[in-house]
Amino acid sequence: xAPLPNVRLHLSNRAENVLVVRExxxxxxxxxxxxxxxxxxxxxxxxxxxxxxxxxxxxxQEGPLEVxxxxxxxxxxxxxxxxxxxxAAGTASAGVEPGxxxxxxxxxxxxxxxxxxxxxxxxEVRMAFATGxxxxxxxxxxxxxxxxxxxxxxxATTATISIAPTALARAVIPRLLCxxxxxxxxxxxxxxxxxxVADALVAHAGGSIMGSYLxxxxxxxxxxxELRVGPLIAGRAEGxxxxxxxxxxxxxxEKLADSHxxxxxxxxxxxxxxxxxxx
Amino acid sequence: MPLARSLARRYDRSSEPYEDxxxxxxxxxxxxxxxxxxxxxxxxxxxxxxxxxxxxRRYFRDSGWSLHVPRGDKERALKVRDxxxxxxxxxxxxxxxxxxxxxLELEDEQVIDALLAIQAYxxxxxxxxxxxxxxxxxxxxxSVGEDDARYELIELDATVVAVLDQxxxxxxxxxxxxxxxxxxxxxxxxxxxxxxxxxxRLLRRSLDQLRELTRDADEPR
Numbered sequence: 325x326a327p328l329p330n331v332r333l334h335l336s337n338r339a340e341n342v343l344v345v346r347e348x349x350x351x352x353x354x355x356x357x358x359x360x361x362x363x364x365x366x367x368x369x370x371x372x373x374x375x376x377x378x379x380x381x382x383x384x385q386e387g388p389l390e391v392x393x394x395x396x397x398x399x400x401x402x403x404x405x406x407x408x409x410x411x412a413a414g415t416a417s418a419g420v421e422p423g424x425x426x427x428x429x430x431x432x433x434x435x436x437x438x439x440x441x442x443x444x445x446x447x448e449v450r451m452a453f454a455t456g457x458x459x460x461x462x463x464x465x466x467x468x469x470x471x472x473x474x475x476x477x478x479x480a481t482t483a484t485i486s487i488a489p490t491a492l493a494r495a496v497i498p499r500l501l502c503x504x505x506x507x508x509x510x511x512x513x514x515x516x517x518x519x520x521v522a523d524a525l526v527a528h529a530g531g532s533i534m535g536s537y538l539x540x541x542x543x544x545x546x547x548x549x550e551l552r553v554g555p556l557i558a559g560r561a562e563g564x565x566x567x568x569x570x571x572x573x574x575x576x577x578e579k580l581a582d583s584h585x586x587x588x589x590x591x592x593x594x595x596x597x598x599x600x601x602x603x
Numbered sequence: 604m605p606l607a608r609s610l611a612r613r614y615d616r617s618s619e620p621y622e623d624x625x626x627x628x629x630x631x632x633x634x635x636x637x638x639x640x641x642x643x644x645x646x647x648x649x650x651x652x653x654x655x656x657x658x659x660r661r662y663f664r665d666s667g668w669s670l671h672v673p674r675g676d677k678e679r680a681l682k683v684r685d686x687x688x689x690x691x692x693x694x695x696x697x698x699x700x701x702x703x704x705x706x707l708e709l710e711d712e713q714v715i716d717a718l719l720a721i722q723a724y725x726x727x728x729x730x731x732x733x734x735x736x737x738x739x740x741x742x743x744x745x746s747v748g749e750d751d752a753r754y755e756l757i758e759l760d761a762t763v764v765a766v767l768d769q770x771x772x773x774x775x776x777x778x779x780x781x782x783x784x785x786x787x788x789x790x791x792x793x794x795x796x797x798x799x800x801x802x803x804r805l806l807r808r809s810l811d812q813l814r815e816l817t818r819d820a821d822e823p824r
Contacts, residue, residue, distance in 0.1 A: 516803035
Protein backbone atom coordinates (compact mmCIF):
# COMPACT_ATOMS: atom_id res chain seq x y z
CA UNK A 325 0.00 0.00 0.00
CA ALA A 326 1.21 3.48 -0.79
CA PRO A 327 2.34 5.49 2.22
CA LEU A 328 -0.11 7.99 3.68
CA PRO A 329 0.44 11.67 2.95
CA ASN A 330 2.06 13.93 5.55
CA VAL A 331 -0.31 16.79 4.77
CA ARG A 332 -3.93 16.80 3.65
CA LEU A 333 -5.73 20.00 2.84
CA HIS A 334 -9.44 20.16 2.11
CA LEU A 335 -10.39 23.54 0.75
CA SER A 336 -12.91 25.07 -1.58
CA ASN A 337 -11.72 25.99 -5.04
CA ARG A 338 -11.91 29.72 -4.30
CA ALA A 339 -8.93 31.56 -5.70
CA GLU A 340 -7.92 32.79 -2.24
CA ASN A 341 -7.23 29.21 -1.17
CA VAL A 342 -4.30 28.83 -3.55
CA LEU A 343 -2.35 30.96 -1.09
CA VAL A 344 -3.16 28.47 1.68
CA VAL A 345 -1.61 25.73 -0.46
CA ARG A 346 1.44 27.84 -1.28
CA GLU A 347 2.08 28.65 2.36
CA UNK A 348 1.64 25.02 3.34
CA UNK A 349 4.33 24.11 0.81
CA UNK A 350 6.62 26.81 2.18
CA UNK A 351 6.13 25.40 5.66
CA UNK A 352 6.93 21.90 4.46
CA UNK A 353 10.08 23.16 2.74
CA UNK A 354 11.13 24.95 5.92
CA UNK A 355 10.62 21.78 7.95
CA UNK A 356 12.75 19.60 5.69
CA UNK A 357 15.40 22.20 4.87
CA UNK A 358 14.47 22.65 1.23
CA UNK A 359 15.80 25.89 -0.19
CA UNK A 360 14.92 28.75 -2.50
CA UNK A 361 14.81 27.70 -6.13
CA UNK A 362 13.55 24.16 -5.46
CA UNK A 363 10.74 25.60 -3.39
CA UNK A 364 9.97 28.15 -6.11
CA UNK A 365 9.67 25.37 -8.68
CA UNK A 366 7.33 23.42 -6.47
CA UNK A 367 5.23 26.42 -5.55
CA UNK A 368 4.95 27.49 -9.18
CA UNK A 369 3.95 24.07 -10.48
CA UNK A 370 1.46 23.38 -7.70
CA UNK A 371 -0.03 26.84 -8.10
CA UNK A 372 -0.70 26.07 -11.76
CA UNK A 373 -2.42 22.82 -10.86
CA UNK A 374 -4.52 24.58 -8.21
CA UNK A 375 -5.42 27.43 -10.55
CA UNK A 376 -6.75 24.88 -12.98
CA UNK A 377 -9.10 23.60 -10.27
CA UNK A 378 -10.07 27.18 -9.40
CA UNK A 379 -10.81 28.14 -12.98
CA UNK A 380 -11.93 25.03 -14.78
CA UNK A 381 -12.89 22.10 -12.57
CA UNK A 382 -16.43 23.13 -11.68
CA UNK A 383 -17.60 25.23 -14.60
CA UNK A 384 -17.86 28.40 -12.55
CA GLN A 385 -19.39 26.66 -9.52
CA GLU A 386 -17.74 26.06 -6.17
CA GLY A 387 -16.33 22.65 -5.30
CA PRO A 388 -13.56 20.96 -3.33
CA LEU A 389 -9.86 21.53 -3.87
CA GLU A 390 -7.89 18.78 -2.18
CA VAL A 391 -4.14 18.76 -1.83
CA UNK A 392 -1.89 16.07 -0.39
CA UNK A 393 1.83 16.25 0.25
CA UNK A 394 4.10 13.28 0.85
CA UNK A 395 7.66 13.82 1.94
CA UNK A 396 9.98 10.94 1.06
CA UNK A 397 13.74 10.60 1.43
CA UNK A 398 14.71 12.48 -1.71
CA UNK A 399 11.44 13.52 -3.22
CA UNK A 400 8.28 15.41 -2.52
CA UNK A 401 5.00 14.26 -3.99
CA UNK A 402 2.07 16.61 -4.31
CA UNK A 403 -1.41 15.57 -5.40
CA UNK A 404 -3.92 18.23 -6.43
CA UNK A 405 -7.40 16.78 -6.73
CA UNK A 406 -10.78 18.01 -7.81
CA UNK A 407 -14.14 16.33 -7.97
CA UNK A 408 -15.48 18.17 -10.94
CA UNK A 409 -14.81 17.86 -14.64
CA UNK A 410 -11.09 18.19 -14.05
CA UNK A 411 -8.28 19.30 -16.23
CA ALA A 412 -8.66 16.82 -19.02
CA ALA A 413 -12.17 17.83 -19.94
CA GLY A 414 -11.95 21.37 -18.66
CA THR A 415 -9.05 22.71 -20.64
CA ALA A 416 -7.33 20.35 -22.98
CA SER A 417 -10.30 19.71 -25.21
CA ALA A 418 -12.12 23.01 -24.98
CA GLY A 419 -9.02 24.98 -25.86
CA VAL A 420 -10.18 27.97 -23.85
CA GLU A 421 -6.89 28.18 -21.93
CA PRO A 422 -3.79 28.98 -23.89
CA GLY A 423 -2.45 25.92 -22.11
CA UNK A 424 0.57 27.38 -20.39
CA UNK A 425 -0.28 25.76 -17.08
CA UNK A 426 0.36 22.15 -18.04
CA UNK A 427 3.66 22.72 -19.84
CA UNK A 428 4.83 24.72 -16.80
CA UNK A 429 4.00 21.79 -14.53
CA UNK A 430 5.71 19.38 -16.91
CA UNK A 431 8.79 21.56 -17.09
CA UNK A 432 9.15 22.02 -13.34
CA UNK A 433 8.08 18.68 -11.87
CA UNK A 434 10.32 15.66 -11.98
CA UNK A 435 7.32 13.65 -13.07
CA UNK A 436 3.63 14.35 -13.48
CA UNK A 437 0.59 12.17 -14.04
CA UNK A 438 -3.03 13.06 -14.64
CA UNK A 439 -5.47 10.46 -13.43
CA UNK A 440 -9.17 10.32 -12.76
CA UNK A 441 -10.09 10.96 -9.15
CA UNK A 442 -11.21 7.64 -7.67
CA UNK A 443 -14.95 7.58 -7.15
CA UNK A 444 -15.71 10.79 -9.01
CA UNK A 445 -15.27 12.23 -12.43
CA UNK A 446 -12.63 14.70 -11.34
CA UNK A 447 -8.93 14.81 -11.98
CA GLU A 448 -5.89 14.18 -9.85
CA VAL A 449 -2.64 15.84 -10.82
CA ARG A 450 0.20 13.87 -9.23
CA MET A 451 3.47 15.71 -9.23
CA ALA A 452 6.82 14.51 -7.92
CA PHE A 453 9.77 16.78 -7.26
CA ALA A 454 13.33 15.78 -6.53
CA THR A 455 14.43 17.29 -3.22
CA GLY A 456 18.07 16.23 -3.17
CA UNK A 457 19.64 16.52 0.22
CA UNK A 458 16.53 17.74 2.01
CA UNK A 459 15.38 15.66 4.97
CA UNK A 460 12.73 13.01 4.50
CA UNK A 461 9.89 12.50 6.95
CA UNK A 462 8.31 9.38 8.28
CA UNK A 463 4.98 8.59 6.66
CA UNK A 464 2.04 8.53 9.09
CA UNK A 465 1.15 5.04 10.20
CA UNK A 466 -2.04 3.29 9.21
CA UNK A 467 -3.51 3.19 12.66
CA UNK A 468 -7.18 3.21 11.77
CA UNK A 469 -7.53 6.91 12.47
CA UNK A 470 -7.91 8.46 9.09
CA UNK A 471 -8.17 12.22 9.14
CA UNK A 472 -11.78 13.06 9.97
CA UNK A 473 -14.18 14.33 7.39
CA UNK A 474 -15.57 16.87 9.88
CA UNK A 475 -19.18 16.23 8.99
CA UNK A 476 -21.47 19.21 8.56
CA UNK A 477 -18.63 21.44 7.60
CA UNK A 478 -19.26 24.11 5.04
CA UNK A 479 -16.17 23.73 2.89
CA ALA A 480 -16.77 27.08 1.29
CA THR A 481 -15.62 28.94 4.39
CA THR A 482 -13.77 26.18 6.20
CA ALA A 483 -10.24 24.98 5.60
CA THR A 484 -9.44 21.53 6.91
CA ILE A 485 -5.91 20.34 7.47
CA SER A 486 -4.45 17.08 8.72
CA ILE A 487 -0.76 16.82 9.30
CA ALA A 488 1.88 14.48 10.67
CA PRO A 489 4.45 14.29 12.16
CA THR A 490 4.57 17.04 14.78
CA ALA A 491 7.83 18.47 13.44
CA LEU A 492 6.01 19.24 10.22
CA ALA A 493 2.94 20.62 11.97
CA ARG A 494 5.17 23.05 13.86
CA ALA A 495 6.30 24.65 10.61
CA VAL A 496 3.03 24.48 8.71
CA ILE A 497 0.11 25.14 11.09
CA PRO A 498 1.23 28.58 12.34
CA ARG A 499 1.73 29.68 8.71
CA LEU A 500 -1.72 28.52 7.73
CA LEU A 501 -3.34 30.25 10.67
CA CYS A 502 -1.48 33.42 9.71
CA UNK A 503 -3.00 33.26 6.21
CA UNK A 504 -6.49 32.47 7.50
CA UNK A 505 -6.34 35.16 10.20
CA UNK A 506 -5.32 37.67 7.54
CA UNK A 507 -8.31 36.57 5.50
CA UNK A 508 -10.54 37.07 8.53
CA UNK A 509 -9.35 40.70 8.46
CA UNK A 510 -7.51 40.35 11.75
CA UNK A 511 -5.10 43.06 12.76
CA UNK A 512 -1.42 42.14 12.86
CA UNK A 513 -1.80 41.83 16.65
CA UNK A 514 -4.37 39.10 16.41
CA UNK A 515 -2.67 37.44 13.46
CA UNK A 516 0.35 36.96 15.68
CA UNK A 517 -1.89 35.72 18.51
CA UNK A 518 -3.33 33.15 16.09
CA UNK A 519 0.18 31.91 15.45
CA UNK A 520 0.79 31.66 19.19
CA VAL A 521 -2.37 29.56 19.44
CA ALA A 522 -1.08 27.34 16.65
CA ASP A 523 2.29 26.99 18.39
CA ALA A 524 0.61 25.99 21.64
CA LEU A 525 -1.71 23.49 19.96
CA VAL A 526 1.14 21.82 18.11
CA ALA A 527 3.36 21.79 21.20
CA HIS A 528 0.79 20.12 23.43
CA ALA A 529 -1.41 18.06 21.10
CA GLY A 530 1.03 15.16 20.83
CA GLY A 531 -0.38 13.23 23.78
CA SER A 532 -4.00 14.00 22.96
CA ILE A 533 -4.57 13.19 19.30
CA MET A 534 -6.05 9.91 18.16
CA GLY A 535 -3.77 8.31 15.62
CA SER A 536 -0.88 10.14 14.07
CA TYR A 537 -2.52 13.15 12.44
CA LEU A 538 -3.09 16.48 14.07
CA UNK A 539 -6.29 17.60 12.36
CA UNK A 540 -8.15 20.84 12.51
CA UNK A 541 -10.91 22.64 10.68
CA UNK A 542 -10.72 26.42 10.58
CA UNK A 543 -13.82 28.41 9.80
CA UNK A 544 -13.17 31.95 8.61
CA UNK A 545 -15.69 34.74 9.11
CA UNK A 546 -15.00 38.47 9.26
CA UNK A 547 -13.01 39.14 12.45
CA UNK A 548 -13.79 35.65 13.65
CA UNK A 549 -11.76 32.44 13.44
CA GLU A 550 -13.20 29.21 14.74
CA LEU A 551 -10.92 26.22 15.18
CA ARG A 552 -12.02 22.65 15.69
CA VAL A 553 -9.19 20.39 16.75
CA GLY A 554 -9.71 16.65 16.76
CA PRO A 555 -10.35 13.81 16.99
CA LEU A 556 -8.79 13.91 20.44
CA ILE A 557 -8.69 11.06 22.90
CA ALA A 558 -11.92 11.12 24.93
CA GLY A 559 -11.43 13.43 27.90
CA ARG A 560 -8.29 15.04 26.49
CA ALA A 561 -9.74 18.19 24.90
CA GLU A 562 -9.91 20.11 28.15
CA GLY A 563 -6.57 18.57 29.10
CA UNK A 564 -4.98 20.13 26.05
CA UNK A 565 -6.01 23.57 27.26
CA UNK A 566 -4.68 22.72 30.74
CA UNK A 567 -1.38 21.62 29.24
CA UNK A 568 -0.85 25.01 27.66
CA UNK A 569 -0.34 26.46 31.15
CA UNK A 570 2.86 28.37 31.69
CA UNK A 571 3.40 28.94 35.36
CA UNK A 572 3.01 32.57 36.20
CA UNK A 573 1.21 33.34 32.93
CA UNK A 574 -1.77 31.02 32.93
CA UNK A 575 -3.15 28.78 30.24
CA UNK A 576 -1.87 30.26 27.05
CA UNK A 577 -4.69 28.84 24.89
CA GLU A 578 -7.35 30.13 27.24
CA LYS A 579 -5.77 33.58 27.38
CA LEU A 580 -5.38 33.96 23.64
CA ALA A 581 -8.74 32.56 22.55
CA ASP A 582 -11.95 34.44 23.25
CA SER A 583 -13.68 31.22 24.15
CA HIS A 584 -13.17 27.51 23.98
CA UNK A 585 -15.36 24.46 24.30
CA UNK A 586 -15.42 20.71 24.03
CA UNK A 587 -17.62 18.63 21.76
CA UNK A 588 -17.96 15.14 23.20
CA UNK A 589 -18.64 12.28 20.87
CA UNK A 590 -18.91 8.66 21.94
CA UNK A 591 -15.35 7.78 21.07
CA UNK A 592 -13.52 11.08 20.97
CA UNK A 593 -13.42 14.77 21.84
CA UNK A 594 -13.15 17.82 19.65
CA UNK A 595 -11.69 21.01 21.07
CA UNK A 596 -13.18 24.24 19.75
CA UNK A 597 -11.43 27.57 20.02
CA UNK A 598 -12.78 30.91 18.90
CA UNK A 599 -10.57 33.89 18.20
CA UNK A 600 -12.10 37.30 17.56
CA UNK A 601 -10.59 40.63 16.69
CA UNK A 602 -12.62 43.28 18.44
CA UNK A 603 -10.68 46.32 17.38
CA MET B 604 6.79 38.15 -25.62
CA PRO B 605 3.33 37.47 -24.12
CA LEU B 606 4.67 34.01 -23.28
CA ALA B 607 7.74 35.43 -21.50
CA ARG B 608 5.55 37.91 -19.66
CA SER B 609 3.10 35.23 -18.61
CA LEU B 610 5.87 32.99 -17.29
CA ALA B 611 7.60 35.82 -15.46
CA ARG B 612 4.32 36.56 -13.74
CA ARG B 613 3.76 32.94 -12.86
CA TYR B 614 7.16 32.01 -11.56
CA ASP B 615 6.97 32.39 -7.79
CA ARG B 616 6.06 36.04 -8.08
CA SER B 617 6.41 36.93 -4.44
CA SER B 618 10.19 36.73 -4.34
CA GLU B 619 11.84 38.79 -7.04
CA PRO B 620 10.90 42.03 -8.78
CA TYR B 621 8.72 41.28 -11.79
CA GLU B 622 10.89 43.43 -14.07
CA ASP B 623 13.99 41.36 -13.30
CA UNK B 624 12.15 38.14 -13.96
CA UNK B 625 10.73 39.49 -17.20
CA UNK B 626 14.22 40.34 -18.44
CA UNK B 627 15.44 36.85 -17.70
CA UNK B 628 12.34 35.34 -19.30
CA UNK B 629 12.84 37.46 -22.41
CA UNK B 630 16.41 36.22 -22.64
CA UNK B 631 15.11 32.66 -22.40
CA UNK B 632 12.62 33.42 -25.15
CA UNK B 633 15.41 34.64 -27.44
CA UNK B 634 17.41 31.50 -26.80
CA UNK B 635 14.36 29.37 -27.50
CA UNK B 636 13.71 31.18 -30.79
CA UNK B 637 17.33 30.67 -31.70
CA UNK B 638 17.23 26.94 -31.09
CA UNK B 639 13.73 26.12 -32.23
CA UNK B 640 13.50 23.89 -35.24
CA UNK B 641 10.02 24.20 -36.71
CA UNK B 642 10.57 21.16 -38.89
CA UNK B 643 11.10 18.78 -36.05
CA UNK B 644 9.56 20.19 -32.86
CA UNK B 645 5.93 20.18 -31.84
CA UNK B 646 4.56 23.66 -31.09
CA UNK B 647 6.86 26.55 -30.33
CA UNK B 648 5.25 27.13 -26.92
CA UNK B 649 5.88 23.60 -25.71
CA UNK B 650 9.51 24.01 -26.73
CA UNK B 651 9.96 27.53 -25.37
CA UNK B 652 8.36 27.12 -21.94
CA UNK B 653 10.97 24.72 -20.52
CA UNK B 654 13.75 26.84 -22.04
CA UNK B 655 12.44 30.04 -20.49
CA UNK B 656 11.83 28.41 -17.12
CA UNK B 657 15.32 26.91 -17.25
CA UNK B 658 16.74 30.37 -17.81
CA UNK B 659 14.84 31.76 -14.81
CA ARG B 660 15.95 28.95 -12.53
CA ARG B 661 19.57 29.40 -13.60
CA TYR B 662 19.25 33.10 -12.84
CA PHE B 663 18.08 32.35 -9.31
CA ARG B 664 20.90 29.88 -8.71
CA ASP B 665 23.59 32.14 -10.14
CA SER B 666 22.49 35.05 -8.00
CA GLY B 667 22.91 32.88 -4.90
CA TRP B 668 19.23 33.30 -4.30
CA SER B 669 18.76 29.88 -2.77
CA LEU B 670 21.39 30.42 -0.11
CA HIS B 671 19.86 33.29 1.77
CA VAL B 672 16.79 35.42 2.01
CA PRO B 673 16.61 37.62 -1.08
CA ARG B 674 17.51 41.21 -0.42
CA GLY B 675 14.20 42.35 -1.87
CA ASP B 676 12.33 40.23 0.65
CA LYS B 677 14.24 41.66 3.55
CA GLU B 678 13.71 45.24 2.46
CA ARG B 679 10.04 44.57 2.00
CA ALA B 680 9.78 42.99 5.43
CA LEU B 681 11.33 46.08 6.99
CA LYS B 682 8.95 48.30 5.02
CA VAL B 683 6.00 46.29 6.29
CA ARG B 684 7.29 46.58 9.83
CA ASP B 685 7.65 50.35 9.54
CA UNK B 686 4.26 50.76 7.92
CA UNK B 687 2.71 48.69 10.69
CA UNK B 688 4.17 51.04 13.28
CA UNK B 689 3.17 54.17 11.42
CA UNK B 690 -0.39 52.93 11.06
CA UNK B 691 -0.63 51.91 14.71
CA UNK B 692 0.69 55.30 15.82
CA UNK B 693 -1.80 57.14 13.69
CA UNK B 694 -4.89 55.02 14.38
CA UNK B 695 -4.21 53.72 17.87
CA UNK B 696 -4.59 50.10 16.79
CA UNK B 697 -2.85 47.62 14.51
CA UNK B 698 -3.66 47.43 10.79
CA UNK B 699 -4.98 44.43 8.88
CA UNK B 700 -2.90 42.75 6.18
CA UNK B 701 -5.14 44.29 3.56
CA UNK B 702 -4.65 47.78 4.96
CA UNK B 703 -0.88 47.29 4.88
CA UNK B 704 -1.06 45.92 1.35
CA UNK B 705 -3.03 48.92 0.12
CA UNK B 706 -0.76 51.38 1.89
CA LEU B 707 2.42 49.80 0.50
CA GLU B 708 0.90 48.89 -2.89
CA LEU B 709 1.72 45.23 -2.38
CA GLU B 710 -0.32 42.08 -2.69
CA ASP B 711 -1.77 40.53 0.46
CA GLU B 712 0.47 37.52 -0.08
CA GLN B 713 3.58 39.67 -0.06
CA VAL B 714 2.56 41.27 3.22
CA ILE B 715 1.83 37.87 4.76
CA ASP B 716 5.20 36.58 3.59
CA ALA B 717 6.84 39.65 5.10
CA LEU B 718 5.10 39.06 8.45
CA LEU B 719 6.31 35.47 8.42
CA ALA B 720 9.79 36.32 7.19
CA ILE B 721 10.40 38.92 9.87
CA GLN B 722 10.07 36.23 12.50
CA ALA B 723 12.94 34.39 10.87
CA TYR B 724 15.36 37.31 11.02
CA UNK B 725 17.06 36.59 14.25
CA UNK B 726 19.65 39.30 14.51
CA UNK B 727 20.18 42.30 12.25
CA UNK B 728 18.73 45.64 13.01
CA UNK B 729 15.54 44.18 14.38
CA UNK B 730 16.86 43.65 17.85
CA UNK B 731 18.52 47.03 18.04
CA UNK B 732 16.73 49.68 20.10
CA UNK B 733 14.45 51.84 18.00
CA UNK B 734 15.07 55.58 17.78
CA UNK B 735 13.85 57.19 20.98
CA UNK B 736 13.11 53.83 22.46
CA UNK B 737 15.60 54.17 25.28
CA UNK B 738 13.70 57.07 26.82
CA UNK B 739 10.35 55.39 26.48
CA UNK B 740 11.64 52.24 28.02
CA UNK B 741 12.92 54.16 31.02
CA UNK B 742 9.66 56.07 31.32
CA UNK B 743 7.82 52.83 31.21
CA UNK B 744 10.07 51.24 33.79
CA UNK B 745 9.49 54.20 36.10
CA SER B 746 5.76 54.07 35.78
CA VAL B 747 5.05 50.45 36.52
CA GLY B 748 5.66 50.45 40.26
CA GLU B 749 2.14 49.29 41.00
CA ASP B 750 2.36 46.45 38.55
CA ASP B 751 5.67 45.42 40.00
CA ALA B 752 4.04 44.82 43.35
CA ARG B 753 1.58 42.49 41.71
CA TYR B 754 4.33 40.66 39.88
CA GLU B 755 6.20 40.18 43.11
CA LEU B 756 3.17 38.48 44.61
CA ILE B 757 3.15 36.08 41.71
CA GLU B 758 6.83 35.51 42.09
CA LEU B 759 6.45 34.34 45.66
CA ASP B 760 5.60 31.04 44.05
CA ALA B 761 8.98 29.34 43.86
CA THR B 762 8.27 27.40 40.67
CA VAL B 763 7.52 30.63 38.85
CA VAL B 764 10.89 31.97 39.75
CA ALA B 765 12.40 28.74 38.55
CA VAL B 766 10.98 28.80 35.04
CA LEU B 767 10.24 32.41 34.17
CA ASP B 768 13.50 33.63 35.65
CA GLN B 769 15.45 31.64 33.15
CA UNK B 770 14.54 33.93 30.30
CA UNK B 771 15.72 37.53 29.86
CA UNK B 772 13.87 40.20 31.81
CA UNK B 773 12.62 42.03 28.74
CA UNK B 774 10.96 38.87 27.43
CA UNK B 775 9.54 38.18 30.87
CA UNK B 776 8.10 41.68 31.01
CA UNK B 777 6.53 41.30 27.55
CA UNK B 778 5.01 37.93 28.43
CA UNK B 779 3.41 39.38 31.53
CA UNK B 780 2.03 42.37 29.72
CA UNK B 781 0.37 40.05 27.20
CA UNK B 782 -0.81 37.24 29.44
CA UNK B 783 -1.24 38.79 32.88
CA UNK B 784 -2.21 42.36 31.99
CA UNK B 785 -3.98 41.42 28.77
CA UNK B 786 -2.40 44.20 26.71
CA UNK B 787 -2.43 43.93 22.93
CA UNK B 788 0.88 43.43 21.16
CA UNK B 789 0.69 46.96 19.78
CA UNK B 790 0.21 48.40 23.27
CA UNK B 791 3.18 46.37 24.46
CA UNK B 792 5.25 47.56 21.51
CA UNK B 793 4.66 51.21 22.47
CA UNK B 794 5.58 50.62 26.11
CA UNK B 795 8.70 48.61 25.49
CA UNK B 796 9.86 50.67 22.54
CA UNK B 797 10.10 47.96 19.90
CA UNK B 798 7.92 47.14 16.90
CA UNK B 799 4.82 44.97 17.24
CA UNK B 800 6.50 42.41 15.02
CA UNK B 801 9.40 42.31 17.39
CA UNK B 802 6.93 41.74 20.25
CA UNK B 803 5.37 38.95 18.21
CA ARG B 804 8.75 37.39 17.61
CA LEU B 805 9.83 37.66 21.24
CA LEU B 806 6.53 36.15 22.44
CA ARG B 807 6.85 33.20 20.11
CA ARG B 808 10.45 32.58 20.97
CA SER B 809 10.13 32.94 24.71
CA LEU B 810 7.00 30.75 24.88
CA ASP B 811 8.96 28.12 22.99
CA GLN B 812 11.80 28.45 25.47
CA LEU B 813 9.47 28.21 28.44
CA ARG B 814 7.92 25.04 27.03
CA GLU B 815 11.38 23.57 26.58
CA LEU B 816 12.34 24.48 30.12
CA THR B 817 9.13 23.05 31.53
CA ARG B 818 9.60 19.86 29.55
CA ASP B 819 13.18 19.49 30.76
CA ALA B 820 12.09 20.07 34.33
CA ASP B 821 9.31 17.49 34.05
CA GLU B 822 11.39 14.78 32.51
CA PRO B 823 13.08 12.40 34.91
CA ARG B 824 16.85 12.58 34.74
